[in-house]
Amino acid sequence: MSPLAHPEHDRMANAVRALAMDAVEKAKSGHPGLPMGAADIATVLFGRVLKFDPADPHWFDRDRFVLSAGHGSMLLYALLHLTGFPQMTMAEIERFRQLGSRTPGHPEAEMTEGVETTTGPLGQGIATAVGMAIAERHLAATFGSDLVDHRTYVLASDGDLMEGISQEAIALAGHLKLSKLIVLFDDNGISIDGPLRLADSVDQVKRFEACGWAACRVDGHDPAAILAAIEAAQQSDRPSLIACKTTIAFGAPTKAGSEKSHGAPLGPEEIAGARRALGWTAPPFVIPDDVLAAWRAAGARSREVRTAWQARLAARPAEERGEFERRAAGLVPAERLDAALATIKQRLAADPKDRATRASSEFALETLVPTLPELIGGSADLTGSNNTRPKGMPAFSPETPAGRFIHYGIREHGMAAAMNGMALHGGVVPYSGTFLVFSDYCRPSIRLAALMGRRVVHVMTHDSIGLGEDGPTHQPVEHLAALRAIPNLMVFRPCDAVETAECWALALAAAHRPSVLALSRQNLPQLRDATAPGNACADGAYELLPAEGGDAQVSLFASGSEVAIAAAARRLLAERGIAARVVSVPCFELFFDAPQERRQAVLGTAPVRVAVEAAIRQGWDAIVGSDAAFVGMTGFGASAPAPDLYRHFGITPERVAEIAAERLRQG
Numbered sequence: 001m002s003p004l005a006h007p008e009h010d011r012m013a014n015a016v017r018a019l020a021m022d023a024v025e026k027a028k029s030g031h032p033g034l035p036m037g038a039a040d041i042a043t044v045l046f047g048r049v050l051k052f053d054p055a056d057p058h059w060f061d062r063d064r065f066v067l068s069a070g071h072g073s074m075l076l077y078a079l080l081h082l083t084g085f086p087q088m089t090m091a092e093i094e095r096f097r098q099l100g101s102r103t104p105g106h107p108e109a110e111m112t113e114g115v116e117t118t119t120g121p122l123g124q125g126i127a128t129a130v131g132m133a134i135a136e137r138h139l140a141a142t143f144g145s146d147l148v149d150h151r152t153y154v155l156a157s158d159g160d161l162m163e164g165i166s167q168e169a170i171a172l173a174g175h176l177k178l179s180k181l182i183v184l185f186d187d188n189g190i191s192i193d194g195p196l197r198l199a200d201s202v203d204q205v206k207r208f209e210a211c212g213w214a215a216c217r218v219d220g221h222d223p224a225a226i227l228a229a230i231e232a233a234q235q236s237d238r239p240s241l242i243a244c245k246t247t248i249a250f251g252a253p254t255k256a257g258s259e260k261s262h263g264a265p266l267g268p269e270e271i272a273g274a275r276r277a278l279g280w281t282a283p284p285f286v287i288p289d290d291v292l293a294a295w296r297a298a299g300a301r302s303r304e305v306r307t308a309w310q311a312r313l314a315a316r317p318a319e320e321r322g323e324f325e326r327r328a329a330g331l332v333p334a335e336r337l338d339a340a341l342a343t344i345k346q347r348l349a350a351d352p353k354d355r356a357t358r359a360s361s362e363f364a365l366e367t368l369v370p371t372l373p374e375l376i377g378g379s380a381d382l383t384g385s386n387n388t389r390p391k392g393m394p395a396f397s398p399e400t401p402a403g404r405f406i407h408y409g410i411r412e413h414g415m416a417a418a419m420n421g422m423a424l425h426g427g428v429v430p431y432s433g434t435f436l437v438f439s440d441y442c443r444p445s446i447r448l449a450a451l452m453g454r455r456v457v458h459v460m461t462h463d464s465i466g467l468g469e470d471g472p473t474h475q476p477v478e479h480l481a482a483l484r485a486i487p488n489l490m491v492f493r494p495c496d497a498v499e500t501a502e503c504w505a506l507a508l509a510a511a512h513r514p515s516v517l518a519l520s521r522q523n524l525p526q527l528r529d530a531t532a533p534g535n536a537c538a539d540g541a542y543e544l545l546p547a548e549g550g551d552a553q554v555s556l557f558a559s560g561s562e563v564a565i566a567a568a569a570r571r572l573l574a575e576r577g578i579a580a581r582v583v584s585v586p587c588f589e590l591f592f593d594a595p596q597e598r599r600q601a602v603l604g605t606a607p608v609r610v611a612v613e614a615a616i617r618q619g620w621d622a623i624v625g626s627d628a629a630f631v632g633m634t635g636f637g638a639s640a641p642a643p644d645l646y647r648h649f650g651i652t653p654e655r656v657a658e659i660a661a662e663r664l665r666q667g
C-alpha cells in the first residue's frame with residue numbers, strides 16, 4: 001500500500017470537512033470540530049485501509065469501525081455517503097439531526113446501515129469495540145480464518161479516554177491480547193470546557209502501554225504517517241493505540257484549535273473562511289465529480305475480497321456453511337430452544353429439590369451451553385457466586401480463543417459494553433454475571449443494549465436481602481424498579497428452577513431485546529410441576545396456585561423468592577377460611593405486552609390484592625393498582641442471616657396473610 005499523493009487525499013478529506021460544516025450549519029446544531037479535525041485520519045482509514053463494501057453493509061467479514069466519539073457523527077455520515085452506502089443519500093446528509101432521518105444527532109446502529117454501534121455516551125464505543133474484537137477472535141478460532149479475519153478500528157476522543165469505562169476496556173483488551181483492535185485517538189487536546197490541561201494530564205501512550213498495548217504518536221494530518229502507523233499496528237501481536245495529534249476544526253480560520261468549534265455551527269463567515277483556507281470551492285452539499293469518483297473507488301476497494309470470501313463460504317460443506325450462516329444471522333431456532341427446555345424440565349422432574357435460582361440457572365446452562373454453541377458466558381470475577389460456568393466450559397484466552405467463558409475481571413461496566421459489542425458483531429450470544437446490586441455499574445451499557453435492541457443476557461444473582469450477611473451495600477432494593485424502567489429491557493425474576501429454565505428460554509428467544517435474570521442466593525422450593533409442557537412465563541405472569549373452596553377473595557402477586565412466601569400465606573389464609581390465589585410475576589415487561597383478556601384473567605376479580613417483593617414498591621402499581629397492599633422494602637437492608645432479615649423487614653407469610661385478612665375485613 002502506498003500513501004496517496006497529498007493533493008488527492010486533501011480533496012477527499014476536505015469533502016468530509018465541507019459536508020460536516022455545511023450539515024451542522026443547516027441543522028443549526030451539531031459538532032463540526034471533530035469531523036474536520038479527524039478528516040485526515042478517516043480518509044486514510046476509509047480510503048485505504050478499511051475492509052468493507054457499501055453494496056453489502058452487513059457482510060460478515062467486514063472490518064468494524066466504531067466512532068466512539070459519537071458527537072462527531074457527521075464524520076461517519078459523510079464517509080458513508082462518500083463511499084456509496086445506498087441509504088446515505090445527500091438528502092439524508094441535508095436532513096442531519098431531523099426527525100426520521102438516517103442522520104440522527106449521534107450514530108444509532110438500528111437506524112443507519114454502516115453504523116456498527118450506537119455511540120454518544122463517551123467511552124461506550126471503545127468498550128463495545130473490545131467485545132467485537134473478542135467475537136472476531138473467537139469465531140476465527142471456531143470457523144477458521146478463511147471465513148473470519150477482520151479488524152476492529154475505533155476513533156476515540158479525549159472524552160472517550162477520560163471516561164472510567166475506557167480503563168476497564170483497555171485493560172481487558174490488553175490482557176486478552178486482542179491484536180486486531182486498533183484505536184485511533186483524535187488527540188486534539190480540546191474538550192467542551194477548553195484545553196484538556198484544565199482537567200487532564202494523562203500520558204495516553206504510556207497508559208496504553210502499561211495495559212499491554214502497542215502505542216505510538218503520529219501527526220494526525222500527515223496521511224503517510226497515519227497509514228504507516230496503521231500498517232505497523234496490523235502487524236502487532238497486541239492491540240494498538242495510534243495517538244494522532246490533530247487540530248480540532250482543521251481549516252476554520254479563527255475557531256480551529258478552539259473549543260468554540262466543538263459543538264456549535266461555525267457560522268457563515270467562518271465557513272466561508274474555511275472554504276478559502278481549504279481551497280474548497282464547491283457549494284454546500286455538492287461534491288465535485290473527481291472527488292466523488294475517488295471516494296466511490298475507495299468504497300469499491302474490497303468488492304473482490306468480498307466475492308472471494310463468498311466463494312470460500314459457498315465451497316464449505318453444506319452443514320458447516322449452514323451453521324455459520326445460522327449463527328451469523330443470529331437465529332436461535334425455536335425447536336432447539338423448546339427441546340432444550342423440555343430436557344431441562346425432564347432433568348428437574350427427575351431431581352426435584354430446593355435450589356437457589358442461581359443454581360437453577362447453572363442447571364439450565366448445563367443443557368443450554370452444549371445445545372447452543374453461540375453462547376459465550378462470563379462473569380465479573382464472581383463465577384462461583386453467579387453460577388454462570390457449567391462444568392467443562394473452557395475459558396476464552398489468548399491461547400484458547402475457542403474457549404467460551406470470559407473472565408472479565410472486576411469490570412462490570414466494561415463487561416456489559418463488551419457484551420453489546422459481541423451481540424452487535426454477531427455469531428455469538430453473550431451472557432454473563434455479577435451481583436444484581438452492581439447492575440448500577442453496568443447500567444449505561446444495558447441501556448444502550450436496550451436502545452439498540454440487542455440480545456445480551458445479564459445473569460444477576462444475590463437479588464435481594466435474601467443474600468443475607470453481606471448487608472445493605474450488597475442488597476439490591478431499588479434495582480429491580482430501576483431496571484424495569486429501561487424500555488425494551490426484560491427483567492426476569494423467576495421463583496424456582498422450572499421458571500428459571502423458562503425465563504432463560506424466553507431471554508434467548510428474544511433476538512431484539514436484552515434481558516436481566518435476577519436470581520436468588522438462597523435456596524427456594526420447586527413450586528412448579530416440571531412435567532407440565534409449554535412456557536408458563538411467556539405472558540410475564542400467570543396463576544400459579546388457584547383459590548380453593550370458592551371464588552378467590554384475595555389475589556397474592558409475587559416474584560422470585562417471594563412467591564414461596566405468597567404460597568405459604570395462601571395456606572395460612574385457607575386455615576382462616578379465606579380463599580386466596582397466587583400469581584407469579586416473573587417478568588413485568590412480558591405481562592404488559594400480553595393481550596388484554598389474558599392480563600385480565602391473570603389479575604382476576606378478587607376484591608383484595610397484595611403484592612410481595614423484597615424490593616421497593618415502585619412499578620408494582622401498574623400491575624396491582626395503587627389501592628393494593630404491598631409487602632416489601634421501603635429503605636435499605638441490613639447485615640444479618642437472611643431468615644432474620646425477612647422477619648425483621650416483615651416479609652413473611654404471617655404478615656402477608658394478616659394484611660390480606662385485614663384488608664378483607666375492611667371491605
Ligand SMILES: Cc1ncc(C[n+]2csc(CCOP(=O)(O)OP(=O)(O)O)c2C)c(N)n1
Pocket residue numbers: 031033034069071072120121122123157158159160163186188190191192248262
Ligand atoms: C458520558 C458522557 N459524558 C458527557 C458527554 C457530553 N460530551 C459530549 S462531547 C464531550 C467532550 C468533548 O471532548 P472530546 O471528547 O475531546 O471531543 P472533541 O472536543 O475533540 O470533539 C462531552 C463532555 C457525553 N457525550 N458522554
